[in-house]
Amino acid sequence: MSNEYDWHARIxxxxxxxxxxMIVxxxxxxxxxxxHVNIRRSVKLMRDVII
Known part of the structure; x- marks a missing residue:
């Protein structure tokens, strides 16, 4: 279950x-x-793992 998505989120x-x-x-x-998210400099987040 390692599908990857790119989406914008607000911290x-x-x-x-x-x-x-849509993600919810x-x-x-x-x-x-x-x-769990990987935060990149552009504040784009990528799904890593949901516990």
Whole structure:
């Protein structure tokens, strides 16, 4: 399960980001779920692993 996506997210605080609705639906996320991301200089985030 290593599908990779590029998407934009807004960093709210050190450990909180907004995730696009499309991603939330596709991954079946709930509020408070932990999403590991690789943060690049352009503030684009790539999915790594969802626990």
């Amino acid at each position: 709210i605080s050190k450990n909180r980001i907004t995730v696009p609705d 639906r596709e991954w079946g996320l709930n509020e408070g779920d932990i999403v």
